[in-house]
Amino acid sequence: MTLSRRQLLTASTVAGASLALPVTASAVPAVVRRDRPGLPSGIMSGDVTANSAVVWSRTDRRARLVVDLTSHGRFDRAIRLRGPVTGPEADFTAQLPVRGLRPGQRYEYRVGFEDASGRRGETATGSFVTPGRNKPVSFVWTGDTAGQGWGINPEFGGMRAYRAMHETRPDFFLHSGDNIYADGPIEAEVKLADGTVWRNVVTEEVAKVAETLAEYRGRYKYNLLDENVRALYADVPIVSQWDDHETVNNWYPGEVLTDARYTEKRVDVLAARAKQAFGEYLPMVHPGGRNRIYRKVSYGPLLDVFCLDMRTYRGTNPEPGVAGPVPILGQEQLEWLVREVAASKAAWKVIASDMPLGVLVPDGPLIEAVANGLGGAPGGREHEIAWVLSQFKRRNVRNTVWLTADVHYCAAHHYDPARAAFTDFDPFWEIVAGPVNAGTFGPNPLDPTFGPRLEFVKAADFPNQPPSGGNQFFGHVAIDPRTEVFTVSLRNLFGEVLWRKDLDPAGRR
Numbered sequence: 001m002t003l004s005r006r007q008l009l010t011a012s013t014v015a016g017a018s019l020a021l022p023v024t025a026s027a028v029p030a031v032v033r034r035d036r037p038g039l040p041s042g043i044m045s046g047d048v049t050a051n052s053a054v055v056w057s058r059t060d061r062r063a064r065l066v067v068d069l070t071s072h073g074r075f076d077r078a079i080r081l082r083g084p085v086t087g088p089e090a091d092f093t094a095q096l097p098v099r100g101l102r103p104g105q106r107y108e109y110r111v112g113f114e115d116a117s118g119r120r121g122e123t124a125t126g127s128f129v130t131p132g133r134n135k136p137v138s139f140v141w142t143g144d145t146a147g148q149g150w151g152i153n154p155e156f157g158g159m160r161a162y163r164a165m166h167e168t169r170p171d172f173f174l175h176s177g178d179n180i181y182a183d184g185p186i187e188a189e190v191k192l193a194d195g196t197v198w199r200n201v202v203t204e205e206v207a208k209v210a211e212t213l214a215e216y217r218g219r220y221k222y223n224l225l226d227e228n229v230r231a232l233y234a235d236v237p238i239v240s241q242w243d244d245h246e247t248v249n250n251w252y253p254g255e256v257l258t259d260a261r262y263t264e265k266r267v268d269v270l271a272a273r274a275k276q277a278f279g280e281y282l283p284m285v286h287p288g289g290r291n292r293i294y295r296k297v298s299y300g301p302l303l304d305v306f307c308l309d310m311r312t313y314r315g316t317n318p319e320p321g322v323a324g325p326v327p328i329l330g331q332e333q334l335e336w337l338v339r340e341v342a343a344s345k346a347a348w349k350v351i352a353s354d355m356p357l358g359v360l361v362p363d364g365p366l367i368e369a370v371a372n373g374l375g376g377a378p379g380g381r382e383h384e385i386a387w388v389l390s391q392f393k394r395r396n397v398r399n400t401v402w403l404t405a406d407v408h409y410c411a412a413h414h415y416d417p418a419r420a421a422f423t424d425f426d427p428f429w430e431i432v433a434g435p436v437n438a439g440t441f442g443p444n445p446l447d448p449t450f451g452p453r454l455e456f457v458k459a460a461d462f463p464n465q466p467p468s469g470g471n472q473f474f475g476h477v478a479i480d481p482r483t484e485v486f487t488v489s490l491r492n493l494f495g496e497v498l499w500r501k502d503l504d505p506a507g508r509r
Contacts, residue, residue: 036121037063037113041093041221042230045128046283048172048237049298050103053128055083055096055111056283058221059121062087063113065094066120071105078110086113091217093280103300104132126234129171131300134481139299140165141174141352142474143405145223147245147438148464151186151200152226159437161472162228164495166236168476173236174305176405176434177243177354179282180219182210182274184245190466198466201225209248211264213273216246220281239297240282241307243354243406247274250363252314271312294333296340302479304346306337310355310369317366318380320373325383328355328370334384342395347484347505349397350477353404356432357385358413358452360445361406369406371447376421382449389425389450398426398506401486403475405434409442409459410473410490412499413452420451429503431488433475439464440471456490456499467493 041058055067065083068075083096094113101107107130112123131137142161152158165173186206190198203225205218223229244251247270248262255267264270279290287295294309313330329337341349355361361369370381378386392400411432417423430452442459446452458473465471472493479486489500 036119037061037115039111039113039122039124041224042234043111043124043126044233044283045109045126045237047239047285047295047297048128048130050131050300051101052097052099052285053101053107053130053237054283054285055098055109056093057111057113057124058091058093058281059086059113060092061115062092063115063121065096066112066114067096067098068110069098069107070109071102071107073108075108075110090280091277095283097285101130103130104135105130124234128237131171131298131302133301135300136479136481137299137302138168138170138476138478139172139174140168140170140474140476141176141403141405142433142436143176143243143354144178144245144408144435144438145175145180146186146219147178147181147184147408147435149184149186149190149200150198150438150466151202151206151222153198153200153467155199156468157228158226159223159228160467161436161474161493162226162232164491164493165436165474166228166232167495170236170476172239172299173232174239174352174403175241176352176403177241178245178406178438179240179242179278180216180223181245181438182216182219183248185209186222192466192468193462198468209261210274211262211270213276216274216277217280220277238282239305239307239352240278240284241352241354242275242278242293242309243311246278247271247311250317250368251311252316253312254316294336298346301345302347302481302484303350304341304344304348305350305352306341307352308337308354309333310353314381317363317368318372319365320367320380322372322380324380326380327384328381329384334388338388338391338395341392341400342397347399348479348486349400351400351402353402355406356404356413357402357430358415358447358450359407359411359432360447371449373445373447375448378422378449382422385450386422386424389428393424393426399486400428401488401503402428402430404430404432407432407442407444408435408438408440409457409471410434410475410498411443411457412455412490412501413446414455416451416453418451419448419453421449425450429488429501431475431490433473433490435472436474437467437472439466440469455501458490458492458498470494473498
């Protein structure tokens, strides 16, 4: 093993442990014992970089997370890492940061939990690959899981788009938001337009809108019942963002709901519970503290991913004609984004945006996303994006691509100042994917402020088209280490390529 035990164990400390458990270096077979800790929600890794990762799992009783890590494919030579003790206060979830990894290395990990007697229960194995020099990079992205009442349908094969993404064998999976639909109840049966019936798996927590912490947690547990989701997450690291449906549709800080389905009307209270569940159920690094979601995930010399949070720091959803600046990223995040992207040495900088820039996304008569639907100078939330784009130009930032989801159809947009009302920026691409297991809609109008041109679109055949219609979409990216060409494609439920584009890095023809 090329890793040193000291290097890993000193970096991966046990947090909040009060349960005395013995240390053992012996391998534990994958045996399920009902009298020992189980793994009801599978395993995950997340935010993998050249030398670090986060490993996640959930058990069914108070126990300590234990991870065996190897780069040999042999667990009899694995390093054992002791994680935190978890209990009902975290819904029996646990995460273990692992540092001191080698770049360009494939790792296998085995996860289990030990009870107070030191007995290890059910185990499961997973893997991830750290980025390295002279190695290609590939990843998939999408958003919008279990929305509009389209949940896990075993007769359909479950959440099949997750299987299609898995079959591309990506290095990681970027979930662009709406990991759950906390505001969308899932019913046992939905009658389709053709007279057939869509049959969902239903649990108590998804039968109503989520309000309590237990109900928000239940939404994540529900998605992890799907075998396609669990298989992808065990084998492919996740990079997670959030948007509105992790809390409630189109929310903003300070909002008070009028929706009769809710007994708790204060969105700030709901959002705090939602963020706690989000942090418990998705493995990630929080560089600015537990409540901060925006961050950079470095994936070697070819790629840096800048994950935005367009939900936490926004102002009230404005009317289209509001001229003055309206926050969507907030000053601190704006400055962070420009500073970090300008400092990036990676060949490509992906701006992972949980909402599109030029697509009009209304909230009734108000504006939910960035675009206000009006031509001319930037207004409302467009001011912040205009500032970011102009700063990228001033700082000579090259090779940025914006990736997003949210609107439940797929599209490719090219932005150019030659077509724009606001011209102080360099041309760039925005690629839209999703949904992955939700109703399909669209397409939406484009706003002319930043000069977008629609290069490709594939949308629903009719509003709220179910996943069985095949119009579920994800994006795929592959970066060649020799040429640094960024090849992006949009694909459907079956993994079929609908659109593809090779993007040359700046300075190349």
